[in-house]
Amino acid sequence: MAILVQRNGVRRGRTLLELLDDRRVLSFLFMLPAGGLLLIFLTYPLGLGIWLGFTDTKIGRPGIFTGLENYVSLFQDSVFLLSVFNTILYTSVATVLKFGLGLWLALLLNNSMPFKAFIRAIVLLPYIVPTVLSAIAFWWIYDAQFSIISYVLVELGWIDTYIDFLGQPNAARASLIAANVWRGIPFVAICLLAGLQTISPSLYEAAAIDGANAWNRFRHVTVPMLMPILSVVLTFSVLFTFTDFQLIYAITRGGPVNATHLMATLAFQRAIPGGQLGEGAAIATAMIPFLIFATLFSYYGLQRRKWQQGGRDD
Amino acid sequence: MINITRRDTLKIGAGAAAGATLFGTGALGAEAKWESKPEKGASLRVLRPAKFVQGDETLWLENTKKFEAQTGVKVRVDSEGWEDLRPKSAVAANVGKGPDIVYGWYDDAHQYPEKLVDVTDVATYLGNKYGGWFDVCKKYGMRRNRWISVPLGAPGSKINYRISWVKEAGFDSVPRDLPGFLKLCQALKAKGHPAGFALGNAVGDANGWCHWLVWSHGGKMVDDKDNVVINSPQTVAALEYVKELYATFIPGTLSWLDPSNNKAFLDGQVGLTGNGISIYYAAKTSQDPAIRRIADDMDHAQYPIGPVGRPTEVNLVVPAMIFKYSKFPNAAKDYIRFMMEEEQYAPWATASIGYFSHPLAAYDKLPIWTADPKHTPYRDTMRTMQWTSYSGSLGYASAGVLADFVMVNMVASVCSGSKSPKDAAAEAQKRAERYYKV
Numbered sequence: 001m002a003i004l005v006q007r008n009g010v011r012r013g014r015t016l017l018e019l020l021d022d023r024r025v026l027s028f029l030f031m032l033p034a035g036g037l038l039l040i041f042l043t044y045p046l047g048l049g050i051w052l053g054f055t056d057t058k059i060g061r062p063g064i065f066t067g068l069e070n071y072v073s074l075f076q077d078s079v080f081l082l083s084v085f086n087t088i089l090y091t092s093v094a095t096v097l098k099f100g101l102g103l104w105l106a107l108l109l110n111n112s113m114p115f116k117a118f119i120r121a122i123v124l125l126p127y128i129v130p131t132v133l134s135a136i137a138f139w140w141i142y143d144a145q146f147s148i149i150s151y152v153l154v155e156l157g158w159i160d161t162y163i164d165f166l167g168q169p170n171a172a173r174a175s176l177i178a179a180n181v182w183r184g185i186p187f188v189a190i191c192l193l194a195g196l197q198t199i200s201p202s203l204y205e206a207a208a209i210d211g212a213n214a215w216n217r218f219r220h221v222t223v224p225m226l227m228p229i230l231s232v233v234l235t236f237s238v239l240f241t242f243t244d245f246q247l248i249y250a251i252t253r254g255g256p257v258n259a260t261h262l263m264a265t266l267a268f269q270r271a272i273p274g275g276q277l278g279e280g281a282a283i284a285t286a287m288i289p290f291l292i293f294a295t296l297f298s299y300y301g302l303q304r305r306k307w308q309q310g311g312r313d314d
Numbered sequence: 315m316i317n318i319t320r321r322d323t324l325k326i327g328a329g330a331a332a333g334a335t336l337f338g339t340g341a342l343g344a345e346a347k348w349e350s351k352p353e354k355g356a357s358l359r360v361l362r363p364a365k366f367v368q369g370d371e372t373l374w375l376e377n378t379k380k381f382e383a384q385t386g387v388k389v390r391v392d393s394e395g396w397e398d399l400r401p402k403s404a405v406a407a408n409v410g411k412g413p414d415i416v417y418g419w420y421d422d423a424h425q426y427p428e429k430l431v432d433v434t435d436v437a438t439y440l441g442n443k444y445g446g447w448f449d450v451c452k453k454y455g456m457r458r459n460r461w462i463s464v465p466l467g468a469p470g471s472k473i474n475y476r477i478s479w480v481k482e483a484g485f486d487s488v489p490r491d492l493p494g495f496l497k498l499c500q501a502l503k504a505k506g507h508p509a510g511f512a513l514g515n516a517v518g519d520a521n522g523w524c525h526w527l528v529w530s531h532g533g534k535m536v537d538d539k540d541n542v543v544i545n546s547p548q549t550v551a552a553l554e555y556v557k558e559l560y561a562t563f564i565p566g567t568l569s570w571l572d573p574s575n576n577k578a579f580l581d582g583q584v585g586l587t588g589n590g591i592s593i594y595y596a597a598k599t600s601q602d603p604a605i606r607r608i609a610d611d612m613d614h615a616q617y618p619i620g621p622v623g624r625p626t627e628v629n630l631v632v633p634a635m636i637f638k639y640s641k642f643p644n645a646a647k648d649y650i651r652f653m654m655e656e657e658q659y660a661p662w663a664t665a666s667i668g669y670f671s672h673p674l675a676a677y678d679k680l681p682i683w684t685a686d687p688k689h690t691p692y693r694d695t696m697r698t699m700q701w702t703s704y705s706g707s708l709g710y711a712s713a714g715v716l717a718d719f720v721m722v723n724m725v726a727s728v729c730s731g732s733k734s735p736k737d738a739a740a741e742a743q744k745r746a747e748r749y750y751k752v
C-alpha cells in the first residue's frame with residue numbers, strides 16, 4: 001500500500017515538475033505574488049478613487065454615477081483653483097530649492113573632511129524625524145506669539161513686533177516651503193552624494209589634464225554623470241512634495257483663508273470632515289495628470305542619452 | 315424605521331402627564347420607567363472623544379465598571395483624538411463594522427441616519443425623567459420625529475477675560491451689547507491687553523465665534539427652507555463690525571488654530587478671548603504659581619447679544635449613536651441611558667469640571683455649576699445655543715459648508731483686508747450654494 005501511494009505521489013510530482021519546467025508557466029507563477037500585491041494594494045485603491053470621483057458618494061451613503069459633474073463644479077470653485085495654484089507653486093519652488101541646496105550639500109559632503117561618516121549621518125536627521133514632529137516644531141517656530149525667530153530678532157533689537165509668519169498668504173506660503181525644504185534636503189543630498197561617489201576620479205583627472213577648471217569639471221563631468229540619478233531623485237522628490245499633507249495640516253490647516261491649501265489637504269477636508277467623498281476623490285484624482293506629467297518630464301526630459309554623454313540633443 | 319412600540323406609547327403618555335424633575339422629591343421616578351434589558355451575554359465597544367481633563371475619563375471608566383457590574387455586559391471603551399473621531403465614525407458607518415456606540419461630533423448622526431438605531435425610547439425616557447431636552451438637542455438628536463442620537467452634552471465656549479484688566483479698561487464686567495463689547499476691546503487694546511479670537515481654520519474656536527458674530531447681527535447661512543441667504547445686509551453689517559473688532563486683536567490671529575488662544579491667554583498676551591473652560595482649568599491646576607494667579611484673575615461671561623435680541627452661540631455637541639450593525643442594540647441603549655442617569659452623570663460632570671454642559675433641563679441644578687461661580691456661565695450653554703446650520707436643516711450640505719470653513723473664511727478675508735464685506739458675503743454665498751444646490 002505504502003509503496004503504491006508513494007509511487008502515485010511521484011508520478012503526480014513528475015507532471016507538476018514538467019509543468020514547472022515550462023518557462024511561461026514558471027515566470028507567471030513567479031510574478032503572481034508581486035502582481036497580486038500590486039493589484040490589491042495599488043490598482044484597486046487607485047481605481048476605486050478614480051471611480052468615486054465620478055460619483056456623488058457621501059460618507060455613509062453610496063453614490064450614483066454623475067460623470068464629470070464633480071470636475072465641472074470644481075473648475076468653477078475658486079478654492080479648488082487656488083489649491084491647484086498653491087500646489088504647483090509649492091512643488092516647483094520647494095523642488096528647485098531642495099535640489100539647489102541638496103546638490104551643494106552633496107558636493108560639500110563629497111570632499112574628504114574629518115568625521116566624514118558622522119557628519120553624513122547627522123545630515124540625514126531632518127529626514128528621519130517623523131514629519132508630524134518636525135511639523136509641530138515648525139508650528140512653534142512660526143507661532144505668532146511664541147516664535148523663537150521673532151523672539152531672537154526682537155531681543156537683538158532688529159525688529160519691534162513679532163513676525164506674522166503664518167497670518168499673511170505669501171508669508172505663510174514661504175514659511176511652509178521653507179519647512180518642506182528643510183525636511184527634503186537630506187534626501188536629495190544623500191542620494192546625490194551616492195551618485196557623486198560613483199563617478200570615477202580618473203574622469204576628473206583626465207579633465208584636469210585637459211585644462212578644465214573647477215566649473216568646467218562640474219559642468220561637463222559631474223552634471224552629466226549625475227543625470228541618471230538626478231532624474232530619479234527628482235521624480236521622487238516632486239511626487240512627495242506634490243502630495244504633501246502632514247506639514248500643511250499640522251501648521252496651517254490650509255489657512256489663512258485657504259492661502260496654503262494644497263490639493264491633498266483640500267481633498268481630505270472635503271472628503272472626510274466634509275463628508276463629500278466623491279468630490280474629495282475627484283480632487284485627489286485631479287492630481288494624477290500633474291504627477292504623470294512630472295514623471296514623464298523627468299524621465300524623458302532628463303534621461304536623454306546624448307545629453308548625458310555631454311553631447312547636444314538633435 | 316417608524317414603528318412605535320407599545321412601550322414607546324406608554325412612555326410618551328407618561329411623559330405628557332408629568333413635569334419632571336428628579337432633583338425635587340423624586341416622586342416622578344415611578345412614571346418614567348426604563349424596562350428594556352440588555353441581551354444575554356452582550357458585549358459592547360464604545361468609542362468616545364479622548365479625555366480633555368483626567369476626571370472625565372476616570373469617572374467615565376468608573377461609571378462603565380458600574381454598568382458592567384449591574385448588567386453583566388462587557389464594555390470596552392476606546393478614546394479617539396478629536397480630529398480623528400469624525401473620520402473613524404464615518405468609516406464605521408460606511409463599512410458596517412466597528413464600535414457599537416460612538417460618541418461623535420455635531421451633526422454626525424445626520425450624515426448617515428439610516429445606519430443608526432432608533433433611540434427614541436431612550437431619549438423619551440430621559441427627557442421625561444430629567445425635565446426635558448433643550449431645543450437644540452432635539453435639532454441635533456431627531457430626524458423626522460424620531461431620535462437617531464442622544465446628546466451627551468456640549469463643550470461650551472464663553473468669553474474668557476482677565477478681571478483686573480477689564481477693570482483697568484474702565485469696565486466692571488463684559489458688556490452684553492455689541493457696541494459696549496467693542497468699546498471694551500478697544501479700551502483693552504489701548505491698555506496693552508488686546509483681545510484675540512482665532513481666524514485660522516480652527517474647527518472649534520474659529521467656527522464658534524464667527525457664527526456668533528454673524529448670527530448676532532441677524533445674518534445666517536441658510537433660511538428655514540435651506541435657501542442660502544448669507545449674502546444679506548445683516549451679514550454685511552456683521553462684517554463691518556468685525557473690521558473694527560479685529561483692530562483690537564493681538565497680531566497673528568489669522569493663523570490661529572484651536573490651541574493658540576489658550577497659549578496666548580495663559581502667557582498674559584491677550585486679555586480677552588473665547589474658549590471652553592479649559593483655560594481656567596489649566597490655570598487653576600497649574601504647578602506654576604504665576605499661572606495659578608491667572609486663574610484667580612480670570613472669569614467667564616456670555617457672548618454679547620446683538621440686534622436679534624437673544625443669545626446666538628454655537629458649540630460643539632457630542633451625540634451618542636448606536637450603529638445598526640451592533641449585535642446588542644438593547645445593551646447599547648441601556649449603556650447610553652445608564653451614563654445619562656443622575657447617579658452617573660452628576661459625578662462625571664463634576665469630575666470634568668463642567669467641561670461638558672448638560673442637555674437636560676433638570677441638570678441645571680448640578681452642583682458643579684455653583685461650586686465655583688466662575689463655572690456658572692457655562693451652565694446655560696445648551697439652553698441658549700443654536701445649531702451649526704441655523705436656521706436650516708442638518709445634513710450633507712450643512713456639514714460640507716462647516717467643514718469647508720465658509721463662515722470662518724468669510725470673516726477672516728474681511729479681517730485680513732483682502733475682501734470688502736460685500737465681496738466676502740457674495741463669495742460665501744457662492745461657496746455655500748455649491749453645497750446646497752443638490
